[in-house]
Amino acid sequence: MSERVVELEVLRYNPETDSEPHFQRYSVSCEEEWVVLDALNKIKETIDPTLSYRWSCHMAVCGSCGMMVNGEPKLACKAFLRTFDGVIRVEPLAHFPIERDLVTVIDDFVMKLKRVKPYLIPKQDKPVSEGEYLQTPAELKKYKQYTLCINCMLCYAACPEYGLIPNYIGPAAIALAHRYNQDSRDGGRDERQEEIAATEGVWDCSFVGACSEVCPEHVDPAGAIQQVKIKSMVDWYKEHLMPWVKK
Amino acid sequence: MSRRPYVREIPKFRWFFRQPRYLRYMARELSCLFIGAYALMMVWGSKQLADGPATWGAFLERLHSPSSIAFHVLALGFALYHTITWFNLTPKALPVQVGGEFVPDGVIVGAHYVGWGLLSLAVLYFAGAF
């Protein structure tokens, strides 16, 4: 296994002593097949134990290690060192306040997720004794891709609308709302529309498409948002031009 | 331990220089200005036509000026960019599921080009081109 020295420039911020963040340079010897997260772990173990960042699974499942790598939102566990030349700049996810070093404050995203009710709201409740809510493979396929979201928030860091309009509900929350709306077993669409068909919902999106480009799980939140726009528009026309047609 | 989250400011007007994909997006948005300007010119042209052969002739004459030709070349470039970028995005907004499978993106984009071609032929036909 070949090793080489990698230079990382990491944004540091200590809320107890710093008035603003600053970059700190580390030189660390890394193996060829390592990812940015491995380099950070090595720095923390051998050079600077005060460096703070979130991570857990190291396999692109938990969604904790999202950060800006050379200005691009990435999972640190999926960002291979060999794909970068020169000094690698590592910063906390854009558009989120910095708690400390690479750790961001994610309360805003969590609150928004809650607002869109990302869980099944069955059309009709039935007792367990009546068995499962059945679904065909085609019905599953309709929303499957949106179930792959790992809540990593890379899409929020990529979305300029979210950066400029913090109240915007944002890509992942809308994609998850859409996931349940598309589910044949679900009857909660009207409740979710209150949140996502509003100005701060899909209508704050101008289809930059950056969210889908950076999404590590190929959820395509931008697609979900445009589909919600079209469906909401159809709702509006039905309500205003054809009030006799039931939704 | 005290919490004192640090909020990074987003530059209100320069944000799109931070990423090439933001610049591409802005170019797509900008393209509608040229398409809008071209549409206005068409409306103005129809008015000149309605006003009689003399004004119509003068209008056509003005279209031959270098600045008008420059505008047309620019508008054509932006119109193509606008069309191609938006057509490429259509499968995201309009996925079609047939049975268990989604229709491939290329088919949906292709259908838009076919529609565009047919409409253009219809316009040319009514304009008496053949």
Ligand code: SF4
């Ligand atoms: S949609 Fe993609 S980028 Fe956004 S939170 Fe989910 S997995 Fe991450």
